[in-house]
Amino acid sequence: MPYDKLLFRETNGNMYYYSERGIMDYFYKRLTENNENWRELLEEYIHFSNDETILSATESIDVIGEIDFGKNGFGSPDGIIIGYKDEKKEKISFLMFIEAKITSYGQSVRNHYSRNDENIYVIVKDGYNSTIKGQIELRYRFLRSLFYHRNRNDGTIAEPQRMIHLYRCYDIKYAEEEYTPRRLNMDGGLKHIRRLLLSAMDRNFKNFFKKTFFICATIENNGINDRKSFVNSYNDVLPKFKDMNNVTDRIGFLDLKKFITDAQQNNAITVVP
Secondary structure, rough: OHHOOOOOOOOOOOOEEEEEHHHHHHHHHHHHHHOHHHHHHHHHHHEEOOOOOOOOOOOEEEEEEOOOHHHHOOOOEEEEEEOOOOOOOOEEEEEEEEEEEHHHHEEEEHEEEEEOOOOOOOEOOOOHHHHHHHHHHHHHHHHHOOOOOOOOOOEEOOOHHHHHHHHHHOOOHHHHOOOOOOEEEEOOOOOHHHHHHHHHHOOOOOHHOOOOEEEEEEOOHHHHHHHHHOOOOOOHHHOOOOOOHHHHHEEEEEEHHHHHHHHHHOOEEEEOO
């Protein structure tokens, strides 16, 4: 049975987890239930395209589950992991946005491309922002917009015109001649996240972006193979980050299939018949 149809249950508990989002909840629980084990889990299951190690300067982490940045804003990340340089959690060492899919990165993107009469890939706009590529770009656009409006006191951010110009051909929201920029009011519980991110940006977006990673959590494809496929892919399927180089260095892969398999072999979770 496909993974997106499976229901898992903790062997020694009453928690159930359904599909890839449920497995992500289980992964977050494992990261936080044992304060000494998170480093081992991240090193075991997350692989970066350039084999980068980002945990050496990290002493503690926070995990935020699925969060809503608005349908007309910047989408819903499947999770955020924040690393800190100290136990007091005053200085951020890394920020990971998690995007979970059943399919591999390449499969997710190719489903929304087609070839035109000149045999060149063009984007099929419908559903593009639901692909991993589109979602990663939305998270980047969110960070850019947050930085652009960092001095606003009301917590409202909107996508600046220069960002709209770059992404307009990808984003169906901007398909019409008249459109409203993507917008998000970071009030309520989002206030804390806004303060946290702005404190890490420190007036220099490029330095902050060096600490930022976008993690593709995939099941059907092995994480390491997906990483190799990603590095060797054509530029038109890589995320587009305005004014930023070394795109592949910002991407990591969480091997959910291995995580599930290991948890079953250790009798931590079982499939409900």
